[in-house]
C-alpha cells in the first residue's frame with residue numbers, strides 16, 4: 001500500500017489555494033493536515049474552505065506536528081531559505097515554490113541541508129510537467145534534435161504586475177521583479193530542454209518604466225486575498241529584464257521577462273537544434289524538421305493538463321518510489337546563478353562570469 005503522506009502548507013495565499021492544496025488533496029493517500037500564515041485569520045479561513053484540520057500563525061508550529069512528513073512552501077521568496085532548511089533538518093520532504101531563494105548563496109545553503117539530510121527536495125516548476133514539455137524532452141533526449149545550441153525564451157506581459165504594492169514589488173521580500181518571478185519559469189524550462197548545460201557567463205539589463213502607471217496584474221486573484229494582506233507598499237523592482245547567457249558546451253540562450261511593456265502578452269520559446277528545432281507559444285508546439293529532403297513543420301496535438309496537479313503528483317511519486325525529483329541540485333543552483341548573474345550584470349553594466 002502507498003505510504004500515507006500528511007502535508008503541511010506554509011503560506012495560505014494565491015499559489016497555495018490555486019495549486020498546492022488541491023494538488024495534494026487529489027492524490028490518493030495524501031492528506032493536507034495543516035496550514036499556516038502570519039495572517040492567522042487567513043490561515044483559518046483557508047483551512048475552513050479546503051477542509052484542513054489544523055491552522056497556525058507560524059511555520060514552526062507546523063513543524064512541531066509529528067505526524068506531518070511533507071512540507072510545501074508557498075510563502076514569499078524571502079522566507080524560502082529559512083523555512084526549507086528548517087523543514088529539511090526536521091526530517092521532512094519539501095516542495096518549495098520558485099524562485100527557490102533570493103540568491104545563489106541562499107540556494108547553496110538549502111542544497112547543503114538537502115545533501116546533509118538526504119530528504120527529497122523539489123522546486124515547483126510546473127511548466128516542466130505540461131504534455132508539450134514531456135513530449136519535447138523525450139524527443140530531445142532521444143537525439144531527434146541533435147545538440148540544441150541556441151534558444152530564445154520569453155515571458156512577457158503587456159500590463160500585469162502581481163501583488164502591486166505587496167511583497168512581489170518589495171525587493172527585500174521578492175529579490176526582484178519579473179525576472180525572478182516569471183522569467184524563472186521560462187528560463188528553467190528552456191535550459192532544462194536544452195539538456196541543462198553549465199552556464200558560464202551572463203549579460204543582462206533591467207528596466208523600470210511603469211512605476212508611475214503600474215496596474216495590478218490580477219494575481220493573487222481576489223478570492224485568494226484576505227483582509228490583513230498588505231498592498232500599500234512600494235514598487236522598487238524592475239518591470240522588464242533581458243539577458244544573454246552562454247553555456248560551457250558552446251550553446252547560448254536569450255531571455256526576456258516583463259510584467260509590463262508595450263508588447264504582446266506571451267510565454268514562448270524557440271529551440272534551435274542541429275537536426276530539428278521547436279517553438280511553443282499560445283497556439284501550441286511546432287517542431288521544425290526535415291524529411292526526404294523537404295523541410296517539415298509538425299504541429300503536435302497534445303492534451304492540456306493541469307500542470308500544478310501533474311507537478312504535485314510527480315513529487316508524491318518521488319517520495320513513494322524513492323527516486324530523485326525532477327529538479328536536480330545542480331539545475332536548481334544553475335538557475336539561481338543565472339538569475340543572480342542577470343541582476344549583477346544589470347547593476348554593473350558588465351558581463352558576469354559565473
Ligand SMILES: NC(=O)c1ccc[n+]([C@@H]2O[C@H](COP(=O)([O-])OP(=O)(O)OC[C@H]3O[C@@H](n4cnc5c(N)ncnc54)[C@H](O)[C@@H]3O)[C@@H](O)[C@H]2O)c1
Nearest residue numbers: 011012013014015037039074075076077079097098099220
Ligand atoms: N509556480 C507558480 O506558478 C507560482 C505562481 C504564483 C506564485 N508562486 C510562488 O509562490 C510563492 C507565494 O506566492 P503567492 O502568489 O501565493 O503569494 P501571496 O501573496 O498570494 O501569498 C503568500 C502568502 O504567504 C503569507 N506569508 C507572508 N509571510 C509569511 C511567512 N513568513 N511564513 C508563511 N507565510 C507567509 C502571506 O500572508 C500570504 O498569505 C512565491 O514564492 C511565488 O513566487 C509560484
